Amino acid sequence: MTVESTAARKPRRSAGTKRTAAKKPPGAQPDLVQLLTPEGKRVKNGEYDTYVADITPEELRGLYRDMVLTRRFDAEATSLQRQGELGLWASLLGQEAAQIGSGRATREDDYVFPTYREHGVAWCRGVDPTNLLGMFRGVNNGGWDPNSNNFHLYTIVIGSQTLHATGYAMGVAKDGADSAVIAYFGDGASSQGDVAESFTFSAVYNAPVVFFCQNNQWAISEPTERQTRVPLYQRAQGYGFPGVRVDGNDVLACLAVTKWALERARRGEGPTLVEAYTYRMGAHTTSDDPTKYRADEEREAWEAKDPIQRLRTYLETSNHADEGFFAELEAESEALGKRVREVVRAMPDPDHFAIFENVYADGHALVDEERAQFAAYQASFADEGEGK
Amino acid sequence: MTAEKMALAKAINESLRTALDADPKVLIMGEDVGKLGGVFRVTDGLQKDFGEDRVIDTPLAESGIVGTAIGLALRGYRPVVEIQFDGFVFPAYDQIVTQLAKMHARALGKIKLPVVIRIPYGGGIGAVEHHSESPEALFAHVAGLKVVSPSNASDAYWMMQQAIQSDDPVIFFEPKRRYWDKSEVNREAIPGPLHKARVVREGSDLTLAAYGPMVKVCQEVAAAAQEEGKSLEVVDLRSMSPIDFDSVQASVEKTRRLVVVHEAPVFLGTGAEIAARITERCFYHLEAPVLRVGGYHAPYPPARLEEEYLPGLDRVLDTVDRSLAY
Numbered sequence: 253m254t255v256e257s258t259a260a261r262k263p264r265r266s267a268g269t270k271r272t273a274a275k276k277p278p279g280a281q282p283d284l285v286q287l288l289t290p291e292g293k294r295v296k297n298g299e300y301d302t303y304v305a306d307i308t309p310e311e312l313r314g315l316y317r318d319m320v321l322t323r324r325f326d327a328e329a330t331s332l333q334r335q336g337e338l339g340l341w342a343s344l345l346g347q348e349a350a351q352i353g354s355g356r357a358t359r360e361d362d363y364v365f366p367t368y369r370e371h372g373v374a375w376c377r378g379v380d381p382t383n384l385l386g387m388f389r390g391v392n393n394g395g396w397d398p399n400s401n402n403f404h405l406y407t408i409v410i411g412s413q414t415l416h417a418t419g420y421a422m423g424v425a426k427d428g429a430d431s432a433v434i435a436y437f438g439d440g441a442s443s444q445g446d447v448a449e450s451f452t453f454s455a456v457y458n459a460p461v462v463f464f465c466q467n468n469q470w471a472i473s474e475p476t477e478r479q480t481r482v483p484l485y486q487r488a489q490g491y492g493f494p495g496v497r498v499d500g501n502d503v504l505a506c507l508a509v510t511k512w513a514l515e516r517a518r519r520g521e522g523p524t525l526v527e528a529y530t531y532r533m534g535a536h537t538t539s540d541d542p543t544k545y546r547a548d549e550e551r552e553a554w555e556a557k558d559p560i561q562r563l564r565t566y567l568e569t570s571n572h573a574d575e576g577f578f579a580e581l582e583a584e585s586e587a588l589g590k591r592v593r594e595v596v597r598a599m600p601d602p603d604h605f606a607i608f609e610n611v612y613a614d615g616h617a618l619v620d621e622e623r624a625q626f627a628a629y630q631a632s633f634a635d636e637g638e639g640k
Numbered sequence: 641m642t643a644e645k646m647a648l649a650k651a652i653n654e655s656l657r658t659a660l661d662a663d664p665k666v667l668i669m670g671e672d673v674g675k676l677g678g679v680f681r682v683t684d685g686l687q688k689d690f691g692e693d694r695v696i697d698t699p700l701a702e703s704g705i706v707g708t709a710i711g712l713a714l715r716g717y718r719p720v721v722e723i724q725f726d727g728f729v730f731p732a733y734d735q736i737v738t739q740l741a742k743m744h745a746r747a748l749g750k751i752k753l754p755v756v757i758r759i760p761y762g763g764g765i766g767a768v769e770h771h772s773e774s775p776e777a778l779f780a781h782v783a784g785l786k787v788v789s790p791s792n793a794s795d796a797y798w799m800m801q802q803a804i805q806s807d808d809p810v811i812f813f814e815p816k817r818r819y820w821d822k823s824e825v826n827r828e829a830i831p832g833p834l835h836k837a838r839v840v841r842e843g844s845d846l847t848l849a850a851y852g853p854m855v856k857v858c859q860e861v862a863a864a865a866q867e868e869g870k871s872l873e874v875v876d877l878r879s880m881s882p883i884d885f886d887s888v889q890a891s892v893e894k895t896r897r898l899v900v901v902h903e904a905p906v907f908l909g910t911g912a913e914i915a916a917r918i919t920e921r922c923f924y925h926l927e928a929p930v931l932r933v934g935g936y937h938a939p940y941p942p943a944r945l946e947e948e949y950l951p952g953l954d955r956v957l958d959t960v961d962r963s964l965a966y
Contacts, residue, residue, distance in 0.1 A: 394746035404714070405746050409738050415704055416739070419711020426693060427715070446735070449704030456699060610749035611783050613807035617835065617882040619783070 284497040284529055287504040290557040292565025294504075303508035303515075309572035315356060315503050316567060317581055319348040319560045322372040324585040325381045328592045329371075329388070333538040337596050338388045342369045346501070346533030349559030350466045352376060353506025354434065354528070357514055361402065361431040363424075365417035368406040369466075370436050377403040381588075382595040391602050411437055411444030414463060418450045421459035421517070432517035433461040434510070440471025442487070443479045451491040451523070460517035462510065463488075463525045466500060468532035473545040485527035493523045500530025501559040531557075604630065643794075643826035649682050649819035651793035652758075654827075655800035656683060656720060660690045666804060667712060668695040669705055670722030670758075679724055680760055680819055702732035709755050710740055718754045718804060726761040726813075727770025733778075740809045741784030752807040756800075761789075762853045762903045763950055764817035766943040773940050774904035779811045780881040780913075787881040788834060789813035791855035793823040795878060798831035806834070813880075815853035835879040837887035843873035846897035846963055849888055849914060851877040854901045854951065861956045872960065880910050888914060889921045896927040897963045901951055906934040928966035933959045 285300050326344050333341040344351060351372025358364060358376070366373055374384055378401050386395035387406065394405040407413035417435030424431050441447055442465060454461050467484055469476055476484070488495030494516075498509040506528055513524035531554040535542050567573040608623040646654070659666045668683055668690075674697035677684030687695035698705050702723060709719035723729045729736075736757065743753055763772030780787045786808050790796040796814070803810040832838070840855060841862050848858040855876045862872040873891050877883060892898045898918055900911035915930035933951040941949045 392746075392748060393742070394748060396747075397750035398714070398747055399751065405743070407739075409734070412707065412735065412739050415707025415735065416711040416714060418704075419708030419713075420715045421711070422708060423712045423715030423717055426717070445731075446703055446707060449699070449701040449707065452699050452701060453704050453708050610745045610747075612786070613744055613749070613752045616786070616808075617884070 284499050285505045285509050286499040286502050287508060288502045288562055288566055290501070290562050292562045292569060294566060294570075297505070297508075300505065300508040300512060303511040304504050307504070309570075312563070312567060313573050313577060315352055315507070316560070316563050316573070317584075318352040318356065318372070318375060319503065319563065320581055320585055321588055322348050322352065322375050323560060324589055325375070325592060326371055328589040329385060330534070330538060332385075332593065332596050333388070338385060338538075339390050340388050340537050340539060342388075342537045343534040344369050344371050346531045346554065346559070347466055347468055348372050349503035349563075350464075350500035350506050350528035350530045353503040354464050354510040354526070357507050357510035358434060359431070359514070361429070362514065363402040363404070363417070363420055363431065363433045365404045365413040365420070365433065365435045366406055367410060367413065367436050367438060367441070368408050369438075370406070373436065374403055377401040379403050382592055382599075385592070385596050386599065389596060389599055391599055410441035411446040413437070414441070414447050414450035415453070417461050418454045418457075418459050421454065421461035421523075422457050424460055425457070425520075430518045431460070432514040433459075434464055434514065435461060436464050436466065438465065438471065439467040439469065439476045439479050439484060440474065442484050451488070451493075451525075454523040455491045455493055458520070458522040460520070461523045462513040462517055463523060464510065465525065465527045466530055467527050468500075468530050470532050470536070470542075470546065472536040472540060473542075483527065485525055488523075488525035493525065495525035495527065497527045497529055500528030501554075501557045501562070503559060503563055530559075643824040645822050646793050646825050647820050647822050648790070648793045648796045648815070649680055651797040651825050652682050652800055652814065653684060653686070654825070655797045656686060657689070658827075659720070659801065659804045660686065660694060663718065663804075664694075665717045666694070667717050667719045668722070669698050669709055669719050670696075671698055671700050671705070671724050673697060673722050678722060680816065682758075682760075682814070682819070683722065702728055702730075703735050706732040706735040706740065706755075706757065710735065710743070710753065713753050713755050714751060718756075720756040720758060720804060723757060723759045725771045726759055726773040726775055729757075729759055729775065732757075736779070736785070736809075736811075737782050741782045744808070745784060753809050754804075754807050755809045756803045756806075756812055757809070758812045758814060760816040760819070761813045762815055762817060763940060763946045764853065766946070769940065769942070772943075772946065774813075774902065774935065776811075776813050776880050776902075777904055777909045780883075780910060785809050785811055785881060786835070786879070787811045787813065788879045789815060789852035790878065791815065791818065791840075791850075791852055791876050792821070794825045794829075795876075797825045797827070798829070799834055799878065802831065802834040813852060817853050818856065821856070835882050835884060837875050837877045837879070837884035839873060839887070839891060840876045841872070841874040843871040844895055845871045846899065846960055847873045847875055847888070847891040847895045848899050848901060848956070848960070849875045849877055849891075850901040851880065851910075852903075854903060857951065857953060857956060858901055860953055861960065864953060864957060865960060870960070870964065877910075883910070883914065883917075885914075885917050885921065888918055892918055892922045893925045896925050897966075898926075898930045899956070899959050899963055900930065900932045901956055902934045903950055904935055905937050906932045907937045909934055928963045931959050931963050
């Protein structure tokens with residue numbers, strides 16, 4: 253199977269295109285690691301195979317279940333935004349394999365630094381999906397304890413978290429632990445200076461960190477060729493560590509490659525860049541309109557490579573799952589959707605005084621003063637109410 | 641043990657050494673902080689004694705330094721980061737403002753960010769551009785950060801101890817032109833609170849409020865004014881976030897006049913906030929509007945002009961006279 257060529261897209265007509273006319277970089281269609289074809293056929297791939305060689309049918313069903321439930325949760329969140337229950341939602345539709353494969357490769361003691369779209373990874377880490385919705389509903393700016401699942405808060409300013417992951421990994425190495433750290437980011441963030449600096453720092457300190465780039469082809473409206481002239485995974489070479497491109501819609505390949513990269517980190521071999529080549533099937537967020545910048549045919553081409561369908565085909569053709577499994581999962585999926593709906597609708601608005609909470613760990617005189625002023629102001633209305 | 645006389649830079653060095661000794665989680669990070677001991681030698685000898693793993697020479701990337709310090713703090717470390725010069729902090733400004741300052745709140749208090757960012761600041765050393773700036777207001781404006789600046793060796797020692805012990809991010813502005821000024825440091829003293837101002841000279845006619853490098857200038861101003869029969873009180877603010885308005889208020893209620901002095905541009909500077917708050921708190925006590933002396937709304941000038949730019953003895957005295965003339 254060939255990698256989706258960037259040339260297949262509609263030619264861009266902007267003035268800038270000419271200056272970057274050398275846009276077919278050498279090796280524009282590099283090898284990508286694949287273990288499961290879009291048609292659901294299991295293929296061999298050298299050393300990466302060893303990382304999933306002993307995977308059981310039950311584990312395969314587990315990966316399928318993870319992807320289905322994550323997609324269901326994601327669809328529910330999109331609906332909740334449309335119903336006005338959430339202010340915004342960033343859908344992961346199409347990226348389930350990249351997230352579940354890599355997320356399931358992590359160990360409990362590993363630490364994950366996500367962007368704002370890693371709902372599938374959060375699922376793998378055991379974060380209650382309804383916890384992810386607080387910031388999108390506007391009741392908090394985070395909402396979970398990062399240390400309870402070793403899953404850091406969503407980071408909205410893209411790329412910043414790659415440095416936090418690198419620093420955390422430097423700490424892991426100092427502690428002599430064999431945990432690993434994984435930093436998620438996208439093709440858009442790959443242009444950020446912080447990502448470049450995290451590559452530099454992780455390389456010179458040999459930090460046990462995996463940079464997991466989901467290249468979903470679009471940074472809102474900008475295609476990957478607006479971010480790079482070389483395939484993203486090749487950037488690692490310049491920093492002195494390995495980079496590999498994996499079929500981001502192949503959950504098995506993502507699992508295998510991420511395990512390989514995490515094992516390298518654990519063995520003290522330093523950072524790895526994994527580029528999961530995938531596609532953002534939906535809009536950037538619920539505020540976005542992709543019809544303004546990309547063609548339907550492109551999405552259709554990627555739909556044929558759907559991450560969930562290919563694993564279903566494989567499960568069916570290899571007799572690893574029966575009708576009962578799929579029916580049961582369908583029911584579980586609906587129940588999840590229902591629970592998410594109910595929890596979100598019942599999510600209380602925060603207390604007004606939450607504005608002043610946790611601004612500082614050790615307190616701050618000005619915050620105390622303003623809290624008191626705010627309290628007095630609020631109390632003035634209470635008096636009015638009583639007067640009437 | 642009696643007090644020991646030492647330079648301000650040496651006091652910070654000793655304080656870092658004490659912290660490294662006391663807590664294995666304390667790390668020093670920055671450009672040239674290791675073998676070289678920092679361009680001002682503030683970290684001199686620390687890498688030799690505590691090793692490369694704890695006194696870390698970093699790549700030349702300020703955002704990377706602060707961003708990785710955040711990650712180390714999340715892992716349980718207490719990084720003390722050096723930004724080589726005031727004007728070099730801006731590549732890290734995003735990490736400081738967007739990430740470091742807000743992360744504790746975003747996590748609803750579940751995680752702490754005990755990161756100290758040391759920044760040698762201010763002018764008066766004849767440096768090239770970007771080496772003499774005073775950007776403290778840009779940090780004090782940001783909720784989630786604490787901002788302090790010592791004016792003498794003893795405060796430098798103790799405030800650094802307290803900054804490292806703080807579970808909040810602290811921006812520690814070091815008055816670089818006072819690095820070599822010596823004063824007594826008593827390492828067995830019991831320091832006052834980190835964010836409390838201190839009256840360093842008592843007076844009755846007017847209050848001068850300053851911090852960092854300008855405290856010494858204000859003390860000289862007060863001495864000169866004394867000869868003219870004017871009694872000036874000098875308050876060393878020590879902390880720009882939070883600001884100890886209570887101490888300033890107490891002083892102004894006594895003297896009824898306030899002049900705020902800093903190197904940073906006057907416009908929207910720390911003095912603007914102090915003027916507004918003290919006017920509100922002391923409206924019926926004031927005999928004159930709160931006046932400010934500081935830098936101009938212009939890029940920090942080339943070294944041969946900095947004497948004109950920096951508030952010196954004469955310019956502060958002139959402002960004192962203006963206040964007293966009301």
